[in-house]
Amino acid sequence: MGQNPSLIAGYMEELYRLQVSEVAEVTIQRLLALVVMGEDKQQIEKGPHGYHFKRSTFSQNGTSAMTSNGNLVTIDKVWHLAEMNDALLGPRPALKHLCMSFSLFKLLRRRFARYPLVEAGSEKAFHFVRGILLTDGADADPEAVFRVITDELSFAWDFYYSSHPISHLGKWLPIMSIMTSLFTMAFCIFIVITLAWKILPEYKDYRVMSCELTCGEQDNDRFHDIGSILFVLVPTISLLLVVLLGEVWEIISYVCSNWTKVTLVCAYTAKPSWQKSRIMRRLIACFLWCRCKLMNYWGDKMGMTSLLDPCKRKGHIRHLFRLSKAMKPTKIPKPVKAALINSLKGSNGQLSNGIASLQKCHLRDDIRWACNGEGTSDIILVWHIATCIFEIRHMHDPSERHSSPDENDDMITAIHLSKYCAYLLASCPELLPDDTPWSKELYKSAKKITDSVLGSTDMRCFEFDRMMQLLSEKSKSNEVVCKGVQLGKQLVDGIQNENKGWNMLAEFWSEMMLYVAPSDNTKAHAKAIARGGELITILWALLTHAGIIRRPEHDNVV
Incomplete structure (x- = not known):
């Protein structure tokens, strides 16, 4: 191996x-x-x-x-x-x-x-x-x-991180492993039944210890039994039950393992005699039928956070303990997956940092500057802030929107990928192309300004103009936030058709996700796999198989 x-x-x-x-x-x-x-x-x-x-x-x-x-x-x-x-x-x-x-x-x-x-x-x-x-x-x-x-x-x-590969090293090793588990289970069951059948009905006659009193002149009651046998039986039976459940889980995890399924399919493919045997087909089908939802590695979720969360209010208890709902994993919507796959199919193997998505927008010459930066982290933050501003501007009148399902999909895709990229900056900057300390500092400095703005205006009352005024005033000391506010204003003022705006943003974030996915930091992705996987790790693996292991040298080349 x-x-x-x-x-x-x-x-x-x-x-x-x-x-x-x-x-x-x-x-x-x-x-x-x-x-x-x-x-x-x-x-x-x-x-x-x-x-x-x-x-x-x-x-x-x-x-x-x-x-x-x-x-x-x-x-x-x-x-x-x-x-x-x-x-x-x-x-x-x-x-x-x-x-x-x-x-x-x-x-x-x-x-x-x-x-x-x-x-x-x-x-x-x-x-x-x-x-x-x-x-x-x-x-x-x-x-x-x-x-x-x-x-x-x-x-x-x-x-x-598991023992499944070792269990499939030889033909007899899986059989020996299962036989050992079955023997251990039988032994535990035998001991538990023996204790329950022989000792528990008469537990009052058994004591943990017996003490003899040698002092005093009277011989009556010299022996005293101390402690109930239950203090020994209950922990013993509990331990045996834990071992029993462990062995049961060992067998279930082996039988339901994808490794077992692949091994059986390959053995079936390599042996024509099995293909002709109805008994072997039925036996293999029984193994293939076994499934266990507890063994699902991938939760199909993505982390999300936002620098300008419309639902966030400073002072809430959940924010004091950093239990923001925005940081909790969210199920990946189908439109997000479809947008990423379609973006990869349309790229023809040439990644873009989002500038290709601007070609269909009439503002492409005016907002092209937002795709240029010192790295990718600052570009992500600029577009994330702008996307949040565009979202907040159009969140007050959902009943007035007459959009098709595809247009709603664009909005879902843009918002989710924007917040996921912000989540990567906040929690997993090592999975992004730029230097980790620089990306962390960039995010923290931007978050400090946006938090001060959110604490000064009531987002629930939709004080959009007040929020934009505060952002403009407080972002003067931070170039990234200032650019994000500027881009947000251009999107809000320049795009009259909201649906076209969401379509452009959805294409931008789909391209950006593919652009930041290639990485040589295999150690960071190995850690991501160990904790259950990340969306960017899935894209990293997919692009690896497509022969895309690095980004273009010039970000502004389409």
Whole structure:
């Protein structure tokens, strides 16, 4: 398992070396030969850059082939079996996506192990992601795309922070592990039943200790029993029950694990005899049916905070204890996922810091300056403040708005991504491109000014003009807040159609999220995975597979 990143890196180098035909055709047909399982059974050889598969692993057309010492299960084999209406995989399309997630997890491990990515900057990689994950039709569902990447990150979490990978190292290890758990459970049940059956009914006859009094002349009542046996039985039975529940959870977590599902699917794919056996199909289907919601790695939530929260009032008890509702995780809306996926599809692999979204806005020449800054953190803060101002300006008359569902989606996307970027600055600046201390100081200085403004005006009474006046006065000492107020005024005064404004802001924040996602700070993303994942980590992994591992050199280039 320790050689796995090196093997996968060598495999990908060989796979890309053999591709000489058209980009789109090669991407769909040949890059699907990504390894799922079986690489540990192949013949390997040492090379100048680590371990490599022997050339016999590949056929002449660049696809994977069976070797004499084991079967290499790849994505194309699993998908081919599913598309042939196999009795097991045909009715369960989620299984082929789960195998794709496991294969992508192995590719992502190269990033954590700091192996070079042969697909970095390659058009083939972007066409692969767009052709397989972002295709038109049913597979273009943003929920499905996010599910593939979150399952991939769940495999990464299991690999680095759980014992699931060790349990699947050998054929007999899982069986021995389950047998050990069953034996432990049987022993605990036997002890608990024995104690409950034999001792509890007569617990009054048992004492913890017996004392003999040797002083005094009378021999009567020389022996005294002290303490009830329940003081020993209750902790003992409780401990046994805890051990019993632990072993039950161990078996459930193994049976319901995605690792088990992928292992069974790969074994089924590699063995034609299993495919012909109705008994094996039913047995495997029973394992695949088992699910446990408690094992969900990804909560499908995003943190949110705001420098100008319309609902925030200084003096509330919840703010004294920093329990602001805005800091609590919020479920990621479907429009946000759709906007991010559509932005990636339309980027053609060329990221923009939001300036591309201004092309359809008549104010593009007037607000183009807001996309230039010392880094990305100051640009985020400027646009976040402007988005908050635009939101506050149009929050007073929701009954007068006659917008279509798509226009409401734009508003939801812009507000959520704006507040999520502010949350990253406040809580996870290490996931952003700029220097962490600089980003923290930038956010704190801006927050100090906005908090003083929020404490001076009642947002619930919608004192918009009063708020803008205070912001203009107090932001003179802070360049970022001053620019944010200036941009907010331009958006409010220059965009007469509110829906068009939200559309432009939604496209801007979608582009900005993709722009800040590439990062070489794998340690920060590993920590994010350990605590349950972040939206930006999902985008980071998705862009990695698309061959996008860094941003353009010039921010203002579209």
